[in-house]
Amino acid sequence: MAAAVDSRPSPMGRQPSSPTKSSTYMEQLKAPAVLNLFQQNDTIKHLETIHLLKREYRNRQLYEIWSFAIAMVGIVLMLATNEVLMGRQVDMTPAAERIKVATSVTTFVLLLLIVKRYQSHTSIYKMQNILPPRSSMLREYWRVLLLELLICGFHVPPGIHGLVPMMQFRYTLNANSTTGLDTCAHPKNLHVTVVDDGCYLDYTYTYDTFGVLMVLRLYLFGRYMRSSSPLYSQWASFIGTLKNVNTMDPFFHFKAIFNTKPLRLVLPLLFFVTFLTAAILRILEVPAQPYFMNYWTSVWLTIATITSVGYGDYVPATHCGRFFMAFSGILGGLLILSLVQSIFFAALALTENESRVKYIIDQTRWEKARRHAAAGLIQTQFRLARKRRAGQDTTALAFTLYAYMAKVHQFARSEPSLATSFEEEMDHHMQRLLRALDAMRATEDTLTARIHAKTLTLDGVCDQLLTNVVGSS
Known part of the structure; x- marks a missing residue:
């Protein structure tokens, strides 16, 4: 089938392509080599991989942020449960049971978010070729995942309540003691009990008291800080890989936020x-x-x-x-x-500009004081010489002269200085290297000129010798 030819006038006065050229071009595009080239082009596949990678980064970010939020809600509910029980001094109330139901629901949601987070994490590592393509979440992270599920899943579920008596040993009773160890008493009048010649602090915990172990969920704060950081992205991870920096490390984001x-x-x-x-x-x-x-x-x-x-x-x-x-x-x-x-x-x-201003002020004061001391030294020396010529006593002026000399020496040792920045030191070293390079080039040019002059002289001598040889023959 012949290719269609555009009969409209071409822009800028150009003539449309001839039917022969168009048909030839279409035939070239249908060549097996060209078709194979298009089939081997992985640009679309790479773009899809980048899009999937960006989506997985976003999913992991959301999972980590919401995991920390749900963990904090669970801790607050645990504190509320203990508050209700402490206020009524019982081990179970209907209000506490309702709060514990909410705690169990948030715990289940938290465990689900952690599993989803590890799924996204595994997908990211597979797309970045850190993990093999056939690897799975359970194969690579089952130990860490199990540990996190145990930590985040711990709570006191509804329907579990009771009291745990605690006997905390304080000291052994000694009837012959004169330091108070012969009786069982607490300095703050706390409840104590004697058991087998031992003095024990006696108190009772409820089952919900051990829910304070839910604070171990706070390890999720590191992930939350990383995911809420503006430096969290797949591009930051790529740049960090080029510089051998793990930008996905929560400590990196902690340092970045702390410095800004x-x-x-x-x-x-x-x-x-x-x-x-x-x-x-x-x-x-x-x-x-x-x-x-x-x-x-x-x-x-x-x-x-x-x-x-x-x-x-x-x-x-x-x-x-x-x-x-x-x-x-x-x-x-x-x-x-x-x-x-x-x-x-x-x-x-002090900032860099503040340091420069302070240096200028100190330098001005130092110059003024040094000039004053130098003028006083010259004046005292002149007066001392004049009194010596007049035969007068010069003891007081000698002490004054010594004081001015000591002050001048002190000024020489206490001149203000400005600490140079790293950029200024680098500029200084670069200028020194450039000067040395210019000197080397000048020396090289001089040697080249001398060699060229010697070559010309040698050529002239050779020509003269050839002329003499030819003339003599």
Whole structure:
């Protein structure tokens, strides 16, 4: 079939292609080699892979953000359950059971989100050729997935309630002791019990008290911080691969956010750790120390521990409370407060422009004081010489001259300096290298010119010798 020819005038005055050329072109496109080339072109396939990769990144981002949100909802529901039980001092109420039902629902949703997250994670690694194409989620991540499901799935389900008596050993009774070990008593009048010559702190936990272990879900905060970061994308991962940097590491995003907006990261984290620690400490300590029913007492103890003040007016008495407070003190006191201190000291540092302004002011004052000292030295020396010629006493002027000389030497050692930045040092080194390169090129040009001159001289001598030889023959 003949190819159709466009009879309309072509733009810019060009004539349409002839039917012969059009038919030849169409025949060339139908050649087996050209058809094979189009069949081997994987551009569309690559574009589809990029689109799928972008979609999986987006899915993993949503799964991680919602996982942390649902985990926090579960922790809040656990705290609400214990609040209801502590307020009524029972191990079960209808309101607490309803809250526990909601906790179980959020836990199921959380487990589902974690599984979906690992499915997207596996798909991403397969498309990036990090995992083999035939690998599966369970084959590659079953250990980590099982551990996460156990951690995030732990909670006290509805219908499970009861009391757990706790006997915490304090010391062994000694009838001959003169230091108070002959009687079983607590300095804060807490309930104690004697069992087989041993003094024990006696208190009772409910089953729901052990729900505080749900705080282990907070490990999801690292993924949440990565997924909510503006640096989270497949393009950032690709750039990091080129530079041998794992941009999907949560610690990378923590450092990036801390360097750009430190207060927006550290201050909410500090308040979160403080008030959550106080809430959990209250749950663990109220059965043994009823005055911790006041939430702000727990907040005060948490602040005193995190800030390393430690007044000692309130202390945890139970082993669980002490362990949790020690862990929170390490996390909040040593890590978070250290970050706050680094932000404070960084805010006190002078900027580059401020350092330059300070240097100019100091340099001007130094020059003025040095000129004043030099003028005083010259004037004193002149007066000293004049008094010596007049035969007068020069002791006072000699001491003044010595003082001016010492001041001049001090100025020579205390000249203000400006610390150069990395860019300025690099510019200085580059200029020095360029000067050395120019000197080498100049030397090379000189040697080339000398060689050229020697060559011309040698050619002239050779021509003269040939002329002499020919003339003599």
